[in-house]
Structure formats: C-alpha cells, structure tokens
Amino acid sequence: MIDYSRLNPEQYKAVMHEEGPLIILAGAGSGKTRVLTHRIAHLIEECDVNPYRILAITFTNKAAKEMRDRVNRLVATGAEDVFISTFHSMCATFLRRDINVLGYEKSFTIYDTDDQKVLIREILKQFQIDTKQTKERVFINAISSAKNELIGPDRFDEDARGDYTLQKIAKVYHEYQKRLKANNALDFDDLLMKTVEMFNTAPDVLEKYRRRFKYIMVDEYQDTNHAQFVLLKQLAEHHTENGVEHNLCVVGDDDQSIYRFRGADIRNILDFENQYPNTTVIKLEQNYRSTGTILDVANNVISNNCMRKEKSMWTENEKGDAVRLLRFSDDRDEAKGIIGDIRKKHEDGASLSDFAILYRTNAQSRLLEEQLVYNGFPYKLVGGVNFYSRMEVKDILSYLKTIENGLDSLAVRRILNVPKRGIGLTTADKVEAFALENQISFFDALCEAEKIPGINSGTAKRINMFTSIIQAIRKDVAGGMSIADLIRFICEKTEYFSYLDDYSDTDDEAFERRSNIEELINKAVTFEEELRLSGSESLPLSSFLQEISLVADIDEMNDAVPGVTLMTLHSAKGLEFPNVYICGMEEDVFPGRTYESDDNDDEEEERRLFYVGITRAMKTLTLTYAKQRMLRGQITFSDRSRFLKEIPTRLLEMDSSTSGHDYISKASRGKRLEFEDYDDSYGESSFKSRRRNSYEDNDYYSAPSSFDDYEAVSSFRKKAPQAAPSKSFGSKDPSSLPYACGDTVRHPKFGDGVVKEIVAGGKDFEVSVDFPGYGIRKLLSSFAPLKKI
DNA sequence: AGTCACGTCGTTTTT
DNA sequence: CGACGTGACT
Numbered sequence: 001m002i003d004y005s006r007l008n009p010e011q012y013k014a015v016m017h018e019e020g021p022l023i024i025l026a027g028a029g030s031g032k033t034r035v036l037t038h039r040i041a042h043l044i045e046e047c048d049v050n051p052y053r054i055l056a057i058t059f060t061n062k063a064a065k066e067m068r069d070r071v072n073r074l075v076a077t078g079a080e081d082v083f084i085s086t087f088h089s090m091c092a093t094f095l096r097r098d099i100n101v102l103g104y105e106k107s108f109t110i111y112d113t114d115d116q117k118v119l120i121r122e123i124l125k126q127f128q129i130d131t132k133q134t135k136e137r138v139f140i141n142a143i144s145s146a147k148n149e150l151i152g153p154d155r156f157d158e159d160a161r162g163d164y165t166l167q168k169i170a171k172v173y174h175e176y177q178k179r180l181k182a183n184n185a186l187d188f189d190d191l192l193m194k195t196v197e198m199f200n201t202a203p204d205v206l207e208k209y210r211r212r213f214k215y216i217m218v219d220e221y222q223d224t225n226h227a228q229f230v231l232l233k234q235l236a237e238h239h240t241e242n243g244v245e246h247n248l249c250v251v252g253d254d255d256q257s258i259y260r261f262r263g264a265d266i267r268n269i270l271d272f273e274n275q276y277p278n279t280t281v282i283k284l285e286q287n288y289r290s291t292g293t294i295l296d297v298a299n300n301v302i303s304n305n306c307m308r309k310e311k312s313m314w315t316e317n318e319k320g321d322a323v324r325l326l327r328f329s330d331d332r333d334e335a336k337g338i339i340g341d342i343r344k345k346h347e348d349g350a351s352l353s354d355f356a357i358l359y360r361t362n363a364q365s366r367l368l369e370e371q372l373v374y375n376g377f378p379y380k381l382v383g384g385v386n387f388y389s390r391m392e393v394k395d396i397l398s399y400l401k402t403i404e405n406g407l408d409s410l411a412v413r414r415i416l417n418v419p420k421r422g423i424g425l426t427t428a429d430k431v432e433a434f435a436l437e438n439q440i441s442f443f444d445a446l447c448e449a450e451k452i453p454g455i456n457s458g459t460a461k462r463i464n465m466f467t468s469i470i471q472a473i474r475k476d477v478a479g480g481m482s483i484a485d486l487i488r489f490i491c492e493k494t495e496y497f498s499y500l501d502d503y504s505d506t507d508d509e510a511f512e513r514r515s516n517i518e519e520l521i522n523k524a525v526t527f528e529e530e531l532r533l534s535g536s537e538s539l540p541l542s543s544f545l546q547e548i549s550l551v552a553d554i555d556e557m558n559d560a561v562p563g564v565t566l567m568t569l570h571s572a573k574g575l576e577f578p579n580v581y582i583c584g585m586e587e588d589v590f591p592g593r594t595y596e597s598d599d600n601d602d603e604e605e606e607r608r609l610f611y612v613g614i615t616r617a618m619k620t621l622t623l624t625y626a627k628q629r630m631l632r633g634q635i636t637f638s639d640r641s642r643f644l645k646e647i648p649t650r651l652l653e654m655d656s657s658t659s660g661h662d663y664i665s666k667a668s669r670g671k672r673l674e675f676e677d678y679d680d681s682y683g684e685s686s687f688k689s690r691r692r693n694s695y696e697d698n699d700y701y702s703a704p705s706s707f708d709d710y711e712a713v714s715s716f717r718k719k720a721p722q723a724a725p726s727k728s729f730g731s732k733d734p735s736s737l738p739y740a741c742g743d744t745v746r747h748p749k750f751g752d753g754v755v756k757e758i759v760a761g762g763k764d765f766e767v768s769v770d771f772p773g774y775g776i777r778k779l780l781s782s783f784a785p786l787k788k789i
Numbered sequence: 790a791g792t793c794a795c796g797t798c799g800t801t802t803t804t
Numbered sequence: 805c806g807a808c809g810t811g812a813c814t
Binding site for chain 2: 059060086087088089112113188189191192258259261262360361362363383417420422423424425426427550551552553554568569570571592593605609631632633
C-alpha cells in the first residue's frame with residue numbers, strides 16, 4: 001500500500017490521474033519528483049500496470065538514477081522494469097537495435113563535441129574554407145540547431161537559397177553527415193534526429209514502442225527541443241481497440257527554461273494544451289524548499305518576465321533570514337569573502353556539504369577553488385574539463401573504440417601515433433586519401449599500407465606494428481577479457497605509461513594522468529559489475545562506450561562525499577542546498593553579454609537562470625559581486641547586475657563591512673534600491689581599507705593578503721590534493737606503506753574511506769578501500785594519491 | 790618527424 | 805591570462 005498522506009491536494013490529483021494527456025506545471029521546490037515517483041508507483045501497485053509499459057524520461061542520468069531509487073522504495077517489486085532514461089540514452093538504446101534500417105551499423109559510435117570539432121575542422125580544411133571569415137563555431141551551431149529542428153542537409157540546402165553563407169554551411173553539413181556515416185558515428189543531435197528518422201522509415205519499429213509504452217512521463221519538459229517534441233508525439237500514440245490514447249504526462253516549469261541556446265523551445269510547454277486536446281492541467285504552487293524570504297525574492301525577480309504562464313508560488317515555511325548582498329573590491333576578495341563566510345558558519349557547526357557556490361561561467365570557479373584549497377576544505381567541482389575529455393582518457397577510449405569498431409577513423413587517427421611510433425601527419429593524410437579513393441575505412445587502408453603510394457617500406461613497417469597490436473588485442477578480447485583488463489592490456493602493449501612520463505612536463509602531471517587511467521579502470525569495473533547484475537545481454541564494451549559518451553558532468557557528482565559544492569547555475573537545476581551563494585552578480589557576467597540585440601528573450605532567459613539559482617536555496621541565500629574583475633585576461637570594472645534592482649530592499653541585507661557605508665538601513669524601508677544612487681567608485685585608499693575591514697578582525701582568518709602570499713597559495717594548490725608519492729615503490733613489504741588495513745585514508749576524488757585489504761602484486765600493492773558512496777575501490781599504491789588521516 | 794616558440798583568440802551555458 | 809593552433813626550426 002502506498003502512503004499518499006504526504007501529498008497536498010494538487011499533488012494527489014496528479015498522482016491519481018490515469019488516462020489522457022496531463023501537464024503538471026510544477027514550480028521550483030513544489031515536489032514534482034515526489035509526484036512523478038508516486039504516480040509511477042500508483043500505476044504499478046494500484047492500477048495493475050505492467051512496469052515494463054511505463055517510460056519515464058529525465059534530463060540527466062543522475063535524475064534518472066534518483067528516480068529509480070525512489071520508485072524502488074515505493075513499490076514492492078518491478079521498479080527495475082520501468083524504462084527510466086534520458087532522451088539521449090533512450091535514443092541510443094533504440095538505435096542500437098534497429099538503426100540498420102537507416103544504413104548504419106548497430107555498433108555505431110557516438111561523437112562528443114570534441115570529435116565534432118575535429119571532424120568539422122577536417123571538412124573546412126578540405127573545402128579550403130577560411131575560418132577567419134566564418135568560424136567553425138558558426139558551422140557547428142548552425143548544424144546543431146538544424147538537427148534540433150529536424151532539418152536535414154537537403155532541406156537546409158533548399159532553405160539556403162540566395163544566401164552565400166548558408167549555402168557554405170549547407171555544403172559543410174552535407175559533407176559532415178556523409179563522413180559521420182562513413183565513420184559509422186552519430187553526434188548528440190543525431191541521436192534524436194535519427195531516431196525520429198528511423199521511426200518514419202520503419203513504422204513497424206515505431207509500432208513496437210508505441211505498443212510497449214502505454215504511459216509516458218517527461219520531466220523538465222520546458223527544456224525539450226523540437227526534435228524531442230516530435231519524438232514524443234510519435235511515441236505517445238498508444239493504440240487501443242477504442243482508438244488512440246495519449247497517456248503522456250509532462251512536468252515542467254516555464255520559469256525554469258534555461259536551455260534555449262541549445263534549441264529548447266519554450267512553446268512546447270506553452271502550447272501543450274493545444275497540441276493535445278483534453279489535456280488536464282495541474283499547477284503545483286506550494287513550495288516546500290525555501291524560506292518565505294527567499295521565495296519572495298524569487299517571485300519578485302521572475303515577475304519581471306513577460307513570456308510566462310502566470311503562477312504564484314507560496315510557502316508555509318518560516319520567513320527566515322534576509323537575503324544577503326555582499327560587495328567586494330575584486331574577484332579575489334569575493335572568493336576570500338565567500339570562503340571566509342563558509343568557514344565561519346562551518347566553525348559554528350554547519351556541515352560543508354550544506355554549502356553550494358553557484359556562478360554563471362565555469363571560469364569563475366578557479367579563485368574559489370584556490371581559497372577552498374588554502375583553507376583545507378574539501379569541495380566538489382561540477383563541470384569544467386570533463387573527465388572523459390582528458391587527453392589520456394580520450395587516448396585509451398580511442399583504443400577501445402578502434403578495437404570495437406574499426407570504422408571510426410577519428411579514433412584510429414588519434415591513436416595512430418600515440419604513443420609515438422614515427423608516423424606523422426603527412427603519412428596519415430596519405431592513408432586517408434587512399435582510403436577515400438578506394439572507398440575503404442581508414443583502418444583497412446592502414447592494413448594495406450605497403451600498397452599506398454608515397455609510403456616507403458620503413459613507414460609501412462611502422463604502420464604494420466600498429467595494426468598488428470590492434471589485431472592482437474582484438475583476438476584477446478574475443479577470448480572474453482574484462483574491460484578493465486583490456487585497458488591494462490592496452491597500456492602494457494603500447495607502453496602507454498612511459499609515454500605519459502615522457503609527455504608530461506612534471507612528475508605531478510604524469511602522476512595525475514596515471515591516476516586518471518586508474519580511475520577509468522575503476523569505472524570500467526563498476527560498470528561491468530552493474531551490467532552483470534542487471535542481467536543485460538548487451539555487449540559490455542559497446543555499452544560501456546555508449547554510457548560514457550552520454551554522461552553529463554552533473555551525473556558524476558556524488559552526494560555522499562562531504563564538501564562544498566561548486567557549479568554553474570545551469571548544472572544546479574533540480575538540486576537544493578541549505579546555503580547557497582551566487583557570485584559574480586555583475587553586468588556582463590550575469591547577465592552575460594547579450595549585446596547582440598536588445599532582444600528581450602535573452603534577458604528573460606538569464607533572469608530565469610537567476611530564478612533557478614535563487615530557488616536552489618533552502619535556508620540562506622547570499623549574493624555577491626565585485627567592483628573589479630579579471631575578465632579574459634583584462635581587469636574590467638563592471639556595474640552591478642540589473643537583476644539586483646529587482647529585489648525589494650526590505651528582503652535584502654547588505655554587509656556593512658564590505659560596503660563600507662551604511663546606505664541600506666537609511667535608504668531602504670520598503671522601496672527598491674536605486675542603485676545608481678550609490679556610486680561606489682572609490683580610490684586606491686578605500687580599496688585597501690576595505691580589504692582590511694572585511695575580514696581581518698576574524699582572528700582565524702588567514703587567507704593570503706599580498707601577491708607574494710598568493711604565489712605561495714598557487715604552488716600549494718598544485719600539491720595539496722595529492723599525497724606524497726608512496727615511498728614503498730618497488731618494495732614487497734606492506735608495512736612500508738604509510739597506511740595499513742583498517743586505517744582511514746583520504747583520496748582527492750573519493751573522499752575518506754577505510755582500507756580493507758592490501759595485496760602485494762607485481763611491483764607494488766593493490767589497496768582495497770571502502771569509500772562511502774563509491775563502494776570498495778581497488779587502487780594501486782604507487783598510483784593512488786592516498787593519504788592517511 | 791618532432792619540438793619549440795610565437796601569435797591568436799576567446800567565454801556563456803550542455804546532452 | 806591561458807589554452808591552443810600555426811609555423812619555423814632542428
């Protein structure tokens with residue numbers, strides 16, 4: 001029996017809704033995930049629906065995992081049969097089964113943005129297009145948005161008539177698709193577009209899914225694009241003997257639509273009722289997350305948008321603290337101030353995991369990280385350089401791809417001369433030309449290297465070395481080697497580690513790169529274990545490659561690891577934290593440059609982003625800005641964000657120690673701040689005194705205050721996350737390790753864990769450590785940056 | 790073929 | 805400022 005007692009009347013109504021289209025307009029913090037999970041549970045437990053016939057689509061893998069866990073807790077059995085997935089993974093799964101109707105191999109690989117860039121670059125070179133005139137970005141963006149609109153190269157061509165630039169793009173688009181197909185690869189946008197295409201081409205395939213999925217649920221509907229809209233329309237026609245029914249339930253909040261830049265079409269949510277007649281509309285307007293004050297701020301800000309469905313969020317929660325607005329002289333002071341503030345609260349007993357610092361662009365994380373490291377605070381950074389796009393990881397993945405699917409020329413080309421084999425660019429180009437001419441793949445051309453004109457026997461020999469390594473590995477894989485062993489095998493055969501040593505500038509860097517490979521091996525182990533447990537019959541290697549090409553940064557976040565969370569406002573969507581800081585509240589930072597046009601749409605999207613940020617906060621919200629900031633290498637002065645003016649002053653508290661003036665208490669009293677009144681331009685002297693004023697009175701505060709100190713921090717930063725290299729390298733005696741069984745150790749990535757077992761192997765020791773939230777990890781003592789604590 | 794040094798350009802945001 | 809690509813040199 002399911003417990004519905006914690007649902008409010010609207011939530012209950014949504015949960016009980018069974019047949020027919022349903023749109024749930026769920027404001028921030030209104031418990032929409034609770035509604036979705038309860039609805040799934042209700043269908044399974046009380047309506048006797050086979051879980052296998054329910055499809056739930058989320059925005060990220062993390063959200064999907066969370067949803068599955070929660071459904072699991074609600075229903076007795078069957079939760080694992082519900083198809084819970086992201087749009088992209090779902091499409092990849094569908095395509096794996098039937099993409100052959102479009103003339104692709106089922107073993108297709110998925111190209112990430114880097115691969116995309118490489119391919120586009122090659123094409124531009126081939127066509128001798130001057131990238132100074134039209135930058136490659138333009139091509140990538142144009143192709144991507146075309147695909148999101150389901151416009152193929154031919155349609156694009158037709159539409160481009162009369163426009164020189166568009167025609168140029170059309171030509172590139174054609175070639176791009178041709179090459180993708182030749183490489184048996186799909187890019188992210190293809191996953192959606194090709195699925196729609198597959199359904200159009202093979203109605204029987206579509207019918208299979210239409211019959212299967214009787215109930216479809218979509219989260220974050222406001223961020224769907226046209227392709228996703230069409231895909232849903234295709235899928236949601238469930239045929240019964242009485243005709244067609246649309247058991248499509250979408251959940252969204254137009255105020256939280258923040259992905260217009262990547263094709264999200266807000267009209268999908270605004271027009272849903274017109275698209276599906278007889279739609280039931282339910283609004284969830286009670287907020288359970290934030291204090292009254294925070295919600296009040298959010299409502300005030302978002303009310304400045306015109307393009308929105310009217311709704312008003314309310315809460316029964318207490319009013320809580322005022323929202324703080326802190327001013328700093330520059331970006332470094334801002335970082336110091338925020339971390340100092342967290343430190344204060346932490347010493348008063350708050351857990352570091354309760355804090356999140358949000359910013360507009362990833363570049364803003366650096367100074368914050370510096371301060372966190374300086375203070376010795378653990379932190380979790382979401383975004384930035386993706387783990388899977390690190391050079392060494394991409395290298396290994398390219399080996400895996402080559403072994404799995406020799407058609408992916410991009411992967412083959414990448415590793416052809418990695419580690420160095422004396423096969424240069426000119427040779428690779430000759431091979432490519434030969435492959436093109438003879439209509440064979442790049443790899444097959446390599447196999448016939450001696451036949452390629454212009455390649456001497458010496459070079460051909462070296463090429464043969466490469467191809468025979470690949471073929472040797474392929475043979476061993478057929479013998480049923482695990483992915484983890486396969487990676488180790490690749491590293492061994494190619495002497496990859498010694499290549500890394502040569503390649504890296506410092507020992508630290510080499511160490512870091514090795515650790516990343518270790519980490520990849522760990523991920524492979526975990527993946528294969530899960531795959532085995534789930535009883536899936538899909539091929540481990542290809543599903544592994546698919547899975548990792550579809551992980552988002554946010555998916556990698558682990559809630560069990562303690563620490564301050566750092567991420568962009570975009571990544572923060574769907575999350576909540578007791579204490580939230582939003583930094584860089586300045587014009588040209590947030591909102592970012594919208595100089596192109598006076599387009600209100602851009603401003604409104606930025607405002608929604610701000611709204612998303614505000615509504616992440618449960619207890620306290622702190623907004624900060626700096627008068628002066630380093631922006632792409634230039635010191636720039638900027639004004640406060642226009643959004644700050646939209647917050648009534650009665651809800652704000654300005655820190656007088658940072659402002660240096662007591663403007664607020666006098667100026668406020670119910671009316672809005674007129675920021676122009678406070679011209680806070682100040683000279684060097686006040687800059688210094690402010691600096692002193694801010695935090696020096698805190699006797700525990702010891703962040704660097706001079707440039708020299710800062711230099712010390714930088715070098716410290718480099719070393720801090722890593723433990724001293726193990727002195728036991730080469731030794732066989734476990735007691736020479738700085739830790740032993742039962743000790744608690746710290747890992748920069750996994751946090752704290754307990755050493756379970758130490759086994760001597762090869763040159764060093766394999767240490768098993770139980771990290772809460774990650775499970776037991778096997779690490780090599782000479783690689784793993786473990787530190788006893 | 791591989792290395793080094795210089796120039797350029799750039800920043801949203803992400804599946 | 806720093807990453808990255810191009811070009812000249814060994």
